[in-house]
Amino acid sequence: METKTCAPLGNFIDLMLDAICVVDAEGRFVFVSAACERIFGYAPEEMIGKPMIDLVLPEDRPRTLQVASQVMTGQPKPHFENRYVRKDGQVVHIMWSARWSEQEQVRVAVARDVTELKQAAALQTALYAISEAAHAAEDMLALFRHIHRIIGELLPADNFSVALYDAERDQLSFPYHVDVQEPSPVLRKPAAGTLCAEVIRSSQPLLLTPETLDGFPAHLRQIVGRKSLCCWLGVPLNSSKGTIGALVLKSYSGGVRYGEKDKELLQFVSNQIATAIERHQLYARLQYMAQYDELTGLPNRGLLFDRLHTALARARREQGQLALLYLDLDKFKQVNDTHGHAVGDQLLRAVARRLKLCVREADTVARIGGDEFVVLLESLQHPEHAQPAADKLRGALDQPLTIDGHSLRILPSIGIALYPEHGDSAQALLRHADDAMYRAKKGGESCLPPQEHPLSGDGGCAPQPA
Structure with a gap:
């Protein structure tokens, strides 16, 4: 019986969809099948002699070299995956099955393009x-x-x-x-x-x-x-x-x-x-809408209470001090009645800007309703520092404002509450500052209640600037 002669094995290798790569001990390609051009974009003659690692995506090179070393010690790697950069710059995902040929001193590997998967x-x-x-x-x-x-x-x-x-x-x-x-x-x-x-x-x-x-x-x-x-x-x-x-x-x-x-x-x-x-x-x-005042962009009452609770907890823990300054704009209703609510709104925004410029980054300026504002001063070194802060706020608001062609000057009544002297809770401090503000408004003055003023030798308040 006549035996048929088969074609050389290389002719069949080039028909495979997977690529066959042979790399020497120095890591250079010594043989690649025709499928390499479809997968990597290089013609076989362009790959021969080229270091294998040069084609690997830089992020995958360290672990690729590590696995290559393991293969050369005789450990087959049947399902190793890494990424290569094609000739056109595209990145392809490759699954390798590789082993070391001790006799030939080469790594033989089959590469499958699994990019789409x-x-x-x-x-x-x-x-x-x-x-x-x-x-x-x-x-x-x-x-x-x-x-x-x-x-x-x-x-x-x-x-x-x-x-x-x-x-x-x-x-x-x-x-x-x-x-x-x-x-x-x-x-x-x-x-x-x-x-x-x-x-x-x-x-x-x-x-x-x-x-x-x-x-x-x-x-x-x-x-x-x-x-x-x-x-x-x-x-x-x-x-x-x-x-x-x-x-x-x-x-x-x-x-x-x-x-x-x-x-x-x-x-x-x-x-x-x-x-x-x-x-x-x-x-x-x-x-933001839940925590900030829509007109001025300042924290609202809810956010003020959150920050005040946090500040009180810190003050108790560190045995520190803080102050609340309650501000009400005197005769603000006249601005609305005389010039309209649009001018009044612009005035409130201008007041908010000036108040923020007068305090530290760690302090809080809040609008809690209408023409009422509250300033939280944290980490006071001494309680008497609250009064100069109030004077600074009043001085800033004392400067005339020009809004829609109208020159406006508005002054605040300010009440001050100190922790721990005037209360150890947010509600108690806010109530104390509010009461102090109304006393200041009735008396034409703006400071701590007379009997509690820390700066005055006779227990009185400093007069409001003209």
């Missing part, structure tokens, strides 16, 4: 992670850090920015920005003429590389034409209210290249990210 699994994980981060993050910065980490699991994201657009002011801001070459982003007003503005205007993703620049306007080509910038990828953040901003990835010379699949992937997760950002913005807005 890894991305599908990572995408599903990312969507869950974004949703979880939207609920778990304490603030917007924490949310953006979570998002950066999640994006980094899907794509190389060393240079990552979140740009938000303020349509009313036509201004771009960057609440989150990590960039190795541009550490501090520049706020752009107007936003027009920037790559981010182009993404936001069109509500479409934008991928620019040196090879794709010809089809873009000159001002965009100029931005990307910088020698250091290799690739710019931006996708819109589309919410129920429209496009609120953009996510941006950048790669510089020698870095990875982003492609159409990366653009589609980032756009897909950006919709979930936009929802998360919008939810956090709404929560922050509701929280």
Whole structure:
């Protein structure tokens, strides 16, 4: 019986979808099958003699070298995964099965491209992670850090920015920005003429590389034409209210290249990210409304009590002292009656600004209703320091204000309560300061009650400045 002669084994190897790679003891390719060109983008002759590690994504090189050393000691590795950078700059996920040939002194490995499988699994994980981060993050910065980490699991994201657009002011801001070459982003007003503005205007993703620049306007080509910038990828953040901003990835010379699949992937997760950002913005807005006065932007009564409880706990623990200054604007009703409520509102905002300029960063100025304000002075060294603080506030408000062409001068009546002299609870201190304020208003003076004034030798109050 005649036996048929088989074709050389190499002819069959080149038909395999998986790639066969042989690497010598120095880590250089000595043989690669035809499938390597499909997976890595290099023709076989381009890979021969090239160090294997040069093709590995830099972040994966240390553990790749560690596993390679283990293989060379005779430990087969059937399911090792790492990432390679293709010739076109794309990142591919590779699953290896490798062993060491002692006789030939080479590593023989089979490489399978599992990029699509890894991305599908990572995408599903990312969507869950974004949703979880939207609920778990304490603030917007924490949310953006979570998002950066999640994006980094899907794509190389060393240079990552979140740009938000303020349509009313036509201004771009960057609440989150990590960039190795541009550490501090520049706020752009107007936003027009920037790559981010182009993404936001069109509500479409934008991928620019040196090879794709010809089809873009000159001002965009100029931005990307910088020698250091290799690739710019931006996708819109589309919410129920429209496009609120953009996510941006950048790669510089020698870095990875982003492609159409990366653009589609980032756009897909950006919709979930936009929802998360919008939810956090709404929560922050509701929280702000619950804690701050809408007219002046000062803490309201609820936030004042929160801070006062905290300050009292600290004072008890450290045996410290604090003061409450209760301010009421004299004859404020006449301003509203004479000039209207719009002027009155502007006056209240101006008063709030002046009061904030008179206190330390650690102190609190709150508006608790109408024309009444409370100032919490923490960590007083001596109780008598409260009166100069009150005088400073009064002096600041004594300066005339020009509002809508009207020159206004308004003075406050101020009552002072000290901890622990006048009470050890928030309610007791506030009540004492309120009573002291009414006594000051009736007497035309603004200070501690006469019998309790720490600065006056005869127990009286310093007269109100003219």
